[in-house]
Amino acid sequence: MEIIGRSDKVDFPDLYLEDLAVKIDTGAYTSSIHCHDIKEIEIKGIKFLHFKTLDPGYLKYQNKVIEVKEYTEKNIKSSFGEVEKRFIIKTQVILFNKKYPIELSLSNRSEMKFPVLIGRKFLNKKFMVDTSKKDESFHLKNNLTE
Template sequence: MPKRTIGRTDKADFPVLGFYDIDIKIDTGAYTSSIHCHSIVEKENKLVCTFFDEEHPLYNGQEMIFEEYDIAIVRSSNGETQYRYQVQSSITIFSKTYKISLTLSSREDMRFPVLIGRKFLTKKFIVDTEFTDVSYNLKNNESKDIIS
């Protein structure tokens, strides 16, 4: 399968989670992908969390419950190790839906609520940092073609 070129940032849909046109940052230095989440607790063998925070325009305060989840070891660029919850979901980008593993991380100080790492990018995409919003612009142009 030929690889698509993706830029340094884009917007993607996470249909299982109910999020659409979410800002994502492509980070080839990160192995795992992560999504901004807070209030993460384990209750009765289930993971309960709230995505985003009150500052994010899509924040709705709704708790999401995951019956299946893992704990991943994530090493930062400075060598610090963290344990994070990890859930399986899906991402739609370039009009195609893929499975994706997302670690749940507090990213309130970050500009992008979602970070896409190498584990997801490998064998699917080539990253060209000159570009931004390639998939999102393609999606919008396809929508305009349908309306015309």
């Protein structure tokens, strides 16, 4: 079991997103990613979920359009205690140089410091959290590439 800190930077290779800052949150059940302009579209009978990333701290990803074929909708309780219907996508995340499957709810996190929140559903039985540490996976990645 890997020890992860209170925050880190991860890659989502299927979404072509690298070095995104994540908050590790054992109080949250689900994981989420910041996006906007979320809509279902249909092209030639095939449904897609279309959304845009938007984060001024990541100019190369600002308003990047992402489309996925596989998605679901679930009721998720927000950090404010309100139940919201959100789209959920399945993708992969790279942490400690390993790929893991992850479910991400799509939500507007523009008021939050981190564009990605990693919740306990993903962390369970894979990671232990040490809140005195941060960027453990990111440091390992950079040491291996030097």
